[in-house]
Amino acid sequence: MSSDWDAARPLEDASLHASSQTLASLSSPAYWRALAAATTAASPGGPLRCDDAAAQAAAAPVRLPAHRLHDLREQVNRAGVAQATPQELCLPHVAALARGVEGVLRAGWPASFVIMYDETWALIEALREVMAASTGNAVNMDVLAWLVDPRRGDAGFSPHRDRQPDDAAATFRGDGSPLYATAWVALTDADPCNSCLYVVPSYADPGYLEGDPEDEDAPDPLARALSTKESYQHIRALPTPAGGAALFTHRIIHWGSRGRPGHPVPRVSLSFGCADDAYEAPYFDGSHLPFPPLRLRLALACAQQLIYHERFLATARQLTLFHDAFKAQAGDFDPGYAKKVRAEFLGALKDHEARKRSGGGGKAGGAPAPAGPNGGGAAAKAEPQHQQQRAAAGRKRGAAAAAAAAAAAEQPAAEAAPAKRGRATRAAKPAAREDSSPATAVKGAAAKSGRKQPSAAAKAKGKGKGKQRRGEGGGEGGGSGGDDEDDEGEGGDGLMRALEEARAAAAARKKAGSSAGGGGDGGGDGSGSDGELVDAALEEMLDAAAGSDGSGFDLQDDYED
Structure with missing residues (x-):
């Protein structure tokens, strides 16, 4: 490769750019x-x-x-x-x-x-x-x-x-x-x-x-x-x-x-x-x-970007495209890997929301990061060794919290609105937060700390589930249909509906608080800002996605140089 290499050099044919x-x-x-x-x-x-x-x-x-x-x-x-x-x-x-x-x-x-x-x-x-x-x-x-x-x-x-x-x-x-x-x-x-x-x-x-x-x-x-x-x-x-x-x-x-x-x-x-x-x-x-x-190459390329999202910043449009491309072929992938991709997609959205609120970029429809x-x-630095150790400890401390959050996430929407589920999630985590920061608790719940050797029963369950998913047809098949419905809720329209409902609820409370003379970002009820509600909704769904895998494939640290 010659010394004139320049990955930022524009293409002569702009129609070939990713944004198009x-x-x-x-x-x-x-x-x-x-x-x-x-x-x-x-x-x-x-x-x-x-x-x-x-x-x-x-x-x-x-x-x-x-x-x-x-x-x-x-x-x-x-x-x-x-x-x-x-x-x-x-x-x-x-x-x-x-x-x-x-x-x-x-x-x-x-x-x-x-x-x-x-x-x-x-x-x-x-x-x-x-x-x-x-x-x-x-x-x-x-x-x-x-x-x-x-x-x-x-x-x-x-x-x-x-x-x-x-x-x-x-x-x-x-x-x-x-x-x-x-x-x-x-x-x-x-x-x-x-x-x-x-x-x-x-x-x-x-x-x-x-x-x-x-x-x-x-x-x-x-x-x-x-x-x-x-x-x-x-x-x-x-x-x-x-x-x-x-x-x-x-x-x-x-x-x-x-x-x-x-x-x-x-x-x-x-x-x-x-x-x-x-x-x-x-x-x-x-x-x-x-x-x-x-189709599998594209799904894999997109899935890898979601899994490594902390090192490869992406716009909202790119995240959606990556998710949709993988979702279209998810049935051909190992169930544990597919579960991991869904969980990391939620994590990527959470990070995107945080960057947007802090003014750090990530606006929907914007140009890709340089x-x-x-x-x-702009790739994030690899997690230091001591942080990997703490994440492993946090995973164990957060197991009970993840299970509680997953149970809360499974409630029908009519029984618990997104804002209430978010508060329930936070209430379910006091033990984890006594010993660790919220970030560590989330890492623990997401199990991003190591590849655990699955038990023989877990292996059998994972393999059986894999065969079932690969053999799925038009939505029939008992339990496999339920898995597909969960996938929709965790990674696609269900997530976006939850985000929109959280934003709408926050806006309504803020408006009501203003008309009643209330103050603050959270409106009259003091329940917190729009950003906090979105964080709670995302954190809850992230915990749910990571806490009920059952496939024998734990989320893991995949730091490749």
């Missing part, structure tokens, strides 16, 4: 082909392709010698990380995909929308057998693309782990191989000048297998690993030339550095997760690989 697209246009390969022609025509091999039979027929897995695969597996098992060179992998479409990331950014989409193109899936297919042999895991569709531009002062995310299970040791097999691992592929050279990865090897990290203490006053996991001056010498930089890959487990502490100011070439990368089904189910059925149909450190808007 609809769900119908995004669902057509014609749009993505036109965008590729406008942005990647100069790439090696020509424009990126979408739903192209010839491109798909050319895909093939990389086959490394058995001794090299054994070596990679030993490194992953002993240190938690291994690297493979561009020369041995010979991955396809690397330079073209780097340009593809630039192209989707120029069009106003997050970098991860590069998964709409066949070349992304061809690259994943190329590494599939390498990941299976070196980690024992299969592609689970947790795909993301990133961009770090040192000219903007960008940096990768701060030190973190990708998963925080309750029992860390149980997420490894007897030979030390992980039940979850990530393949991180450099699409441009990644080095200290433009941000490369750094890791603390597993043998230097006491929390890698033991787990991290959840006490609020416990030391940060990174501080535990780097407790002496000598321990800093364990830190390993992972400079990776374009086309090379880093393979690492879900428990290794890793981060992205800050590049040298003014360095002209950004770091562009693509990552995808691989998991054992017993630990984390694939987001959709693996039979759709290596080239998922366009490209941030990872090419998808």
